[in-house]
Amino acid sequence: MITSGQVTANNTAQSLCVVPPGPCLVILSSDPASAATAYYGAAATGGTLTSSNGVPLGAGVQSSIAGYPTSHGGTLSVVTAGTLSATVGWLISRG
Numbered sequence: 001m002i003t004s005g006q007v008t009a010n011n012t013a014q015s016l017c018v019v020p021p022g023p024c025l026v027i028l029s030s031d032p033a034s035a036a037t038a039y040y041g042a043a044a045t046g047g048t049l050t051s052s053n054g055v056p057l058g059a060g061v062q063s064s065i066a067g068y069p070t071s072h073g074g075t076l077s078v079v080t081a082g083t084l085s086a087t088v089g090w091l092i093s094r095g
Contacts, residue, residue: 006089009038013049013079016040017090021073024094025066028076032060036084042074051081057088 007016019026030038039054040063047053054077057063067073080086 001095002091002093004089004091006087007078009036009078009080009086009088011080011082013043013077016076016078016088017092018075019065019067019071019073019092020094021067021071022094023067023069023071024092025064026076027062027064027091027093028057029062029089029091030057030059031087031089034059034086034088036080036082036086038078038080038086038088040076040078040088043077049077049079051079054079057086059086 041054043049
């Protein structure tokens with residue numbers, strides 16, 4: 001099964017996608033026309049994702065995350081620094 005979507009990230013952390021438990025492949029892609037670097041990650045319990053604790057995803061860059069049979073899954077969030085925005089697309093493939 002394949003699911004996909006996109007969000008426009010800004011300086012307030014928001015949900016990007018829900019990674020299912022178990023084996024999967026998550027591909028993230030930032031639109032080359034994006035004006036800012038997006039930062040993604042899973043915020044720790046009670047914490048907030050920020051540009052200083054997220055993984056950078058520059059304009060036009062792709063990143064992938066593998067889920068394994070023992071992976072618990074969870075929600076990925078996205079944010080940018082400053083006032084500029086970035087469009088981030090995601091695709092999740094699960095067998």
